[in-house]
Amino acid sequence: MSDTSRIEALAGEVAGWRREIHRNPGTGFDVGPTAALVAEKLRGFGFDEVVEGVGRSGVVGVLRGRRDGSRAVGLRADMDALPIHEQTNLGHASRVPGKMHACGHDGHTAMLLGAARYLAETRDFAGTAVFVFQPAEEISQGANAMIADGLFARFPVDAIYGLHSLPGLPVGHFATRPGAVMASVDRFEIRVEARGAHAAMPHQGVDAVYVASQIVVALQSIVSRNLDPLEPAVVTVGAIQAGDAFNVLPDSARLLGTARCLSPAARDTIEARLAAVAEGVARLNGAEARVTYDRISAATVNHAAEAAIAAQVAGSVAGEGNSEAAMPPLMIGEDFASFLHERPGAFAFIGNGDTAGLHHPGYDFDDRAIPAGIRYWVGLVEAA
Template sequence: MSPIDRIKSYARELTALRHDIHAHPEIGFEEVRTSGLVADLLQGYGIEVHRGLGGTGVVGVLKGRSDNGRRIGLRAELDALPIEEATNLPYRSTVPGKMHACGHDGHTTMLVGAARYLAETRDFDGTAIFVFQPAEEGLGGARAMIRDGLFERFPVDEIYALHNAPNGPHGRLKTRPGPIMAAADFFDIRIQGRGAHAAEPQRGIDPIVVATALAQAMQSIVSRNADPLKSCVVSITQIHAGAAYNVIPESAHLAGTIRTFDGEIREMAGLRIRALAEGFAAAYGAEIAVELRDVFSVLENSAEQAAAAAAVATELFGAENVDADCVPRMGSEDFADMVMAVPGAYAWLGGTPGPGLHNAAFNFDDSIIPLGSAYLARLVERRTAA
């Protein structure tokens, strides 16, 4: 029996788990219920469990039929997003303002499914390490687990992760050697002006005017400062200022993100934001403070592990459903920090096309749970035999 068929035999249980996690979302470093649920399931399968890594992370350790020294890591994320869900699903979020809008509920479920399969079959040598990571959504969960000694306490020869792709095609796996996801910096720009009556703007320094002018100027960084042959995105995602119709406020706040694959472009974008802020502060007589934070590194797949991921997917899904040299994405993933520490590979698995990631109408495609679980489990079986 193939791993897909075996896992399909308990797919209803896995789907129920996914719906339970979806209905009870927890954001980064708050995943107490979710991590406890995962840990209890792993223990029930006879897997050695370690709790509390990186705050709310869980690590499971499963030895195969013999110990050849090979140790393969598999990683999934636990956290949800601060988004108000806009679906009418029977298992929709029960927590106001929080939602699994990226599919981490599905990723966690797929790794639980792989762990159950491997625990039941033990058709592998060496050791499987199941890493359930908190706080992937920009809060540094991977770095927290690594600081907590993840790879010292649970050394692995290589590590793999899988993410759903709601743009499809259904059941198609995409990966590539080298860069697959962009680096990301988050920025906060705080503008201090001088408040005044809205009818007497000459008595103030209007931070809204400064903020909007600066936001417009920042759009020139990509079009006029970045090499057009190198990818760069600068997105302003928040503007906060004022609370009344007749008051020019004291301050304004801009926030957003920079996405790049190239270190020089990344540095340039940050320097240009600071230079523009300094110039606009002088031009308008305001004070502007810029904070830039390195949140995600470039996610670079190791060539050998990317090839192994493609080979396993080809075995399970057929060559027609594997893209071994996909186009990199400007999204970011803190699995990047794990593959900087040990060789590894990241892949996308297509679901039925629907609302995209981080969309309030997103819903993970349950039909790919057995596919993802089988892929992760087969990686352990094949790579411990390497």
């Protein structure tokens, strides 16, 4: 059982690490300052192994407990920031123009470092704890890069766990669920090729803007008419690019969007129908549509046994009524899904309170969640 007072006493120092990470964000695989800080801290804590450059810029630390046991547990935190210009005006705001920790990864990394410090000092657990600090989560490439670099062959684990900040959930509360907890993430691009004309003579051309608009509307039929009404799914067009003059019908248009769902069958249906709808609407209007559909990351699916462990630990940390074991799934995505394809595990959320949303320029991780996050990580290791 973790020493709550000891963790509370450590929380202020961990908050300082978090704010230092926040001031020096890096995106994608370019997380040098954060990775260096992580590696330095782990070595200073006396870890048995610290390996840098896993999956290009990830860091892995290995810590062995003093109790008998062979079980190995993986704990993962993401380190990368987003290409967003911060608008918080905080004293620890980003020093890097156009980059900020708008998704809580600074807090995730700091909390896991806090657990690493505590567990290195106590070693009151059986088996091995493997601390995985991952780059490039926001571009859905870091997990696969670490796996391809032999993460689980070099650092075997029996299960792996992830934790993410969640605005709207009270600070320090937890939520998780068995099964699909987050959606798959796909990206699509539709290019409409039409025939330009003067805006006053539309009959002499084929209006790419009109065709693109019809496609946007028609795509909504995929979720409403091609999927089971009880199957959660989203098809969203986030950008339309066409023309640059008020009196010209452009000859082309470009649509960018995303599709999200929880099951492989729904994913297959959306991909097939999206192409059929876009191409059919364009052809009906005398234009042509070319569709590119990219599968970015799979749905994040928690394993039942590990989700139960995560819920039990979270409940013991947060107290009765402050942890949800059957939360509704979210339609956001996470490349932690790739880890769960390789090993059993579970992903959970820790509350950030009534704050700006994830990926918002006004978001900041709430340091009051740090003690609960540390205790959660420690609890998972000690429960093994």
